[in-house]
Amino acid sequence: MRERILGGYDDFVLPFMTGMAFILIYLFIGLIRIFRHMPAQDRTRFFKSLLSPSIMLKNAKDIVNDCLLHVKIFKRNILLGYMHASIALGWFMLIVIGHIEVALYVPQRNGILYYPVFFRYFVKQEGALTLKGSFFFFLMDFFLLIVLSGIGLAIYKRFRSRALGMRRTTRPCLADRIALACLWSIFPLRLLAESFTAGIAGGSFLTKPMHWLFSNFLSNDLHILPTWWAYSIALGVFFLALPFSRYMHIPTEAFLIMLRNAGIKASHPRKGFAEAEIYSCSSCGLCIDACPMNVNKRNLKYSSVYMIRFLRRRNEKKTKAIADKCLMCGKCVAVCPVGVESCNLKRAHRATRYNTLQYNYSYLGNGSHPAHAHADTQDTPDILYFAGCMTHLTPSIIKSMEEIFKLSGSKYVFADKDGGVCCGRPLLLAGKEDAAREVIARNSQLIQTSGCSKVVLSCPICLKVLKEEYKLQGIELLHHTQFINSLIKEGKIKVKDGGESLVYHNPCELGRGCGIYKEPQEILQQVGELRKGEYEGKESICCGGSLGSLTLSYEERGKITQGSLNALTGCNPHKIITACPLCLKTFAEKSPVPVMDIAQIVKENIYTNTYETYSL
Amino acid sequence: MVKFGFALNPSSRIDLDKTDREKFAQLVELEPDVLKCMACGSCTASCTAGKFTPTSVRSAILEIQNGRWQQALDMLKGCLLCGKCTMVCPRAINTRHLILAINEVYQSGK
Ligand code: SF4
Ligand code: SF4
Ligand code: SF4
Ligand code: SF4
Numbered sequence A: 001m002r003e004r005i006l007g008g009y010d011d012f013v014l015p016f017m018t019g020m021a022f023i024l025i026y027l028f029i030g031l032i033r034i035f036r037h038m039p040a041q042d043r044t045r046f047f048k049s050l051l052s053p054s055i056m057l058k059n060a061k062d063i064v065n066d067c068l069l070h071v072k073i074f075k076r077n078i079l080l081g082y083m084h085a086s087i088a089l090g091w092f093m094l095i096v097i098g099h100i101e102v103a104l105y106v107p108q109r110n111g112i113l114y115y116p117v118f119f120r121y122f123v124k125q126e127g128a129l130t131l132k133g134s135f136f137f138f139l140m141d142f143f144l145l146i147v148l149s150g151i152g153l154a155i156y157k158r159f160r161s162r163a164l165g166m167r168r169t170t171r172p173c174l175a176d177r178i179a180l181a182c183l184w185s186i187f188p189l190r191l192l193a194e195s196f197t198a199g200i201a202g203g204s205f206l207t208k209p210m211h212w213l214f215s216n217f218l219s220n221d222l223h224i225l226p227t228w229w230a231y232s233i234a235l236g237v238f239f240l241a242l243p244f245s246r247y248m249h250i251p252t253e254a255f256l257i258m259l260r261n262a263g264i265k266a267s268h269p270r271k272g273f274a275e276a277e278i279y280s281c282s283s284c285g286l287c288i289d290a291c292p293m294n295v296n297k298r299n300l301k302y303s304s305v306y307m308i309r310f311l312r313r314r315n316e317k318k319t320k321a322i323a324d325k326c327l328m329c330g331k332c333v334a335v336c337p338v339g340v341e342s343c344n345l346k347r348a349h350r351a352t353r354y355n356t357l358q359y360n361y362s363y364l365g366n367g368s369h370p371a372h373a374h375a376d377t378q379d380t381p382d383i384l385y386f387a388g389c390m391t392h393l394t395p396s397i398i399k400s401m402e403e404i405f406k407l408s409g410s411k412y413v414f415a416d417k418d419g420g421v422c423c424g425r426p427l428l429l430a431g432k433e434d435a436a437r438e439v440i441a442r443n444s445q446l447i448q449t450s451g452c453s454k455v456v457l458s459c460p461i462c463l464k465v466l467k468e469e470y471k472l473q474g475i476e477l478l479h480h481t482q483f484i485n486s487l488i489k490e491g492k493i494k495v496k497d498g499g500e501s502l503v504y505h506n507p508c509e510l511g512r513g514c515g516i517y518k519e520p521q522e523i524l525q526q527v528g529e530l531r532k533g534e535y536e537g538k539e540s541i542c543c544g545g546s547l548g549s550l551t552l553s554y555e556e557r558g559k560i561t562q563g564s565l566n567a568l569t570g571c572n573p574h575k576i577i578t579a580c581p582l583c584l585k586t587f588a589e590k591s592p593v594p595v596m597d598i599a600q601i602v603k604e605n606i607y608t609n610t611y612e613t614y615s616l
Numbered sequence B: 001m002v003k004f005g006f007a008l009n010p011s012s013r014i015d016l017d018k019t020d021r022e023k024f025a026q027l028v029e030l031e032p033d034v035l036k037c038m039a040c041g042s043c044t045a046s047c048t049a050g051k052f053t054p055t056s057v058r059s060a061i062l063e064i065q066n067g068r069w070q071q072a073l074d075m076l077k078g079c080l081l082c083g084k085c086t087m088v089c090p091r092a093i094n095t096r097h098l099i100l101a102i103n104e105v106y107q108s109g110k
Helices: A013-037 A040-049 A053-069 A071-075 A078-105 A131-159 A172-202 A207-215 A220-244 A244-262 A274-279 A286-290 A292-297 A302-314 A317-325 A332-334 A341-356 A364-365 A369-372 A389-393 A396-406 A425-431 A434-448 A460-469 A479-489 A516-526 A552-571 A579-589 A598-604 A606-613 B021-030 B032-034 B042-046 B057-065 B069-076 B082-090 B095-107
Strands: A385-387 A412-414 A453-458 A476-479 A499-504 A528-530 A575-578 A595-597
Touching: A013 A220, A013 A244, A013 A274, A040 A244, A040 A528, A040 A552, A040 A595, A053 A071, A053 A078, A053 A131, A071 A078, A131 A172, A172 A207, A207 A220, A207 A479, A220 A244, A220 A341, A220 A528, A244 A274, A244 A434, A274 A302, A274 A341, A286 A302, A286 A332, A292 A552, A302 A317, A302 A341, A317 A341, A332 A341, A341 A425, A341 B095, A364 A434, A364 A479, A385 A396, A389 A396, A389 B082, A396 A479, A396 A595, A396 A598, A412 A425, A425 A460, A425 B032, A453 A460, A453 A479, A460 A476, A479 A598, A499 A516, A516 A528, A516 A598, A552 A575, A575 A579, A575 A598, A579 A595, A579 A598, A579 B082, A595 A598, B021 B032, B021 B057, B021 B095, B032 B095, B042 B057, B069 B095, B082 B095
Parallel strands: A385 A412, A385 A453, A453 A476, A499 A528, A499 A575, A575 A595
Antiparallel strands: none
16 A cells, blocks of 8 residues: 555545534634533533543443444434444544554554545555455445445435334424535445545455446546545535534534533533533434423424524523423433433523522521421431422322331331421422522421431422432431332231232332332332333323423323323223322322322232231 | 591502503413412412411412502512412412512512
């Protein structure tokens, strides 16, 4: 292999170089902007994270898995995963091998940006093909074939998205279309260019046969230069359109992963970390199908992808409408292959409008706490039971829990027996951050000084905020499903199979919110025949009652509830079981079958003889 | 002076002239549910903050209709946005958003 074009330059590299220079400058400025807008402590955090070997390892792993292999998309749909992985990995390998070739054969051209890209144009094969040479030829053709197969799938998907497991996708904007057209043409053009040149620079199983094929009816040498020009132009235009298109996610995503692994979260809806998130969204549209607001195609325009698009375009009015409408159920975040925490962006957006509203919680300071009566005495019960506001509106849960405490012989103190204050999560969700902090600080202090070592909660909304924001020292937080499950495991209560078929509705705040999936399942398998709903685990859909939404009307919520119920009752269960007072209340209004909290069904099926054994 | 035989306590006398139609229209635009309230008081009865303070959505709505929006704002200052009132309202009023909307519209109008 020897240099064919002296000087290693030809005019056709100009379009590519223009695009490349533009995108590099653009990315550099973007990077500076993001850092400038980040709070100072986040910046320090990020740079510190670069020094930690474990975080760096995680960065490398996540970048390979998410940006190259697209493992998350593979898990969702193999074809869709293959499409993303083949293009990303194939392209990446072409770049890497291109650089290796340059380093090996024309080391004097190392570091010239365009050289590896147009390598085949500039070099000439001399003498017999060596093993090393044919190995690189093979690799280059192989990865080119991989990319081309991915592009083929992408073209197919554009016209038939259902085949790749997606019902609805986003409508591309102009820049998207331009970038897409370039992306589709880059690799076929590269194939053509390399094929025409294969007679001079050599090739392998793909480019060589193409070369012979063309030479039968085309004059290959005449076509060499125009195809290289076309290839260069396609690349150049792609880079020029990139910042204004959805494909900006390709360079941004890796940076987002590093920021996220450093533990940074969005503190502003548009700037700093949020900006990295916004540009990382690939507009893939997976969040459209996921969103419960889209039952019956009603509220497509409120999906996260559009919120992100409007944030990016700085369309305040539309962003506000979506930010206030969202149920904050977290399903779009759970399915997002990039991991864009769109709920945090919505919260931050709400905060810009609602955080400054006046409030006065001075009354919180005066509330005395029933738990305190026990604080100094020897017989402080271990367990603090915190029902929460919502549970007080569905007191059957409280009664069941009291019964279960009694039957299992657990000593407890009922913290909000006479009604307590709110946990602060609804305030946080509404963006009233400062107000929430005040409530949280007061409640934390009460719980911390109560002398209990375990808090059992009936409301997953409270559980989530206690877990994430309360910073309680040495206190274990349990949802009542976890508590009941441990009672059953320890043999403190015995349950029987009630002979009914049950379907479990996984509350958003308990499942996606707190990661509790296993315990409710284990309990329900023992008290009845547990059937599968349409959406299980992480994919569960909101009941429609969520406090997260500020502006959904009762009628709109009703449709979501109905959709969710339809998905649950497809398996013809006797009962729907849930583990959240808000879901219970919301479903009970519309459900064709009885709805119960898990505590209620457990109480119904406790062996009565355990009553004799345990209640002395 | 003619005596009619009864007298109104001035402090609770309703002065409809003080109602700010423009602001109220803004409020209705933000949260049309405000028109649906039938003053049943379920929200007040279930209110978390109401246990400690005179927080009451019902009264706040009435005060606004009577032009006493400052009283309404004071009445909602203790609200924790917990959502119990939304859950119990028989007219399915989105009270949480109504509370935010009242604050948004009337707080700026000092
Ligand atoms: S937010 Fe995530 S799931 Fe939604 S379009 Fe963007 S990348 Fe896809
Ligand atoms: S959080 Fe839930 S309701 Fe909101 S956009 Fe995501 S999926 Fe839809
Ligand atoms: S519960 Fe609803 S209808 Fe009744 S007073 Fe309150 S807001 Fe009005
Ligand atoms: S949201 Fe506010 S007004 Fe409604 S019940 Fe809760 S504290 Fe009371």
